[in-house]
Amino acid sequence: MLRFLSSTLAVLSLAVLVWFVVSNTEPATLRLAVLAPEGMEQPLALWIAATAIVGFLLGAVFVWIQAGSRRSDLRRTRRSLTRTEDDLDRARADLLDREAEIDRLETEVATLRTIEQPAEDITPKPVSAI
Numbered sequence: 001m002l003r004f005l006s007s008t009l010a011v012l013s014l015a016v017l018v019w020f021v022v023s024n025t026e027p028a029t030l031r032l033a034v035l036a037p038e039g040m041e042q043p044l045a046l047w048i049a050a051t052a053i054v055g056f057l058l059g060a061v062f063v064w065i066q067a068g069s070r071r072s073d074l075r076r077t078r079r080s081l082t083r084t085e086d087d088l089d090r091a092r093a094d095l096l097d098r099e100a101e102i103d104r105l106e107t108e109v110a111t112l113r114t115i116e117q118p119a120e121d122i123t124p125k126p127v128s129a130i
Helices: 002-023 044-066 068-113
Strands: 027-032 036-043
Touching (some): 036 044
Antiparallel strands (some): 027 036
């Protein structure tokens, strides 16, 4: 909804600007002390269009500069998310390995319990730490 409202406002502003430019075609003189002290005479429509274009470009540059910190925060967050996902994948793989080791040890314990030998005759095997 906000995007639609923004687009509608932009189209209306552009339509008013075009209407204003087309309606004002009389010549106008622009005097700049350093660049053109005698003045430059051009149609008023040209001055209005040039001002609108320069204003648009300056606004776009300011918005791009202002969004720079957000872009860098987004890049930093993406890198952190990638590292966290990699850590999670490693932890899941480690968990699967440990579960497989637990299953193997449980099977070994079950086979040791079924042996008909007295407990004194069984030599314990070293078990790795989990």
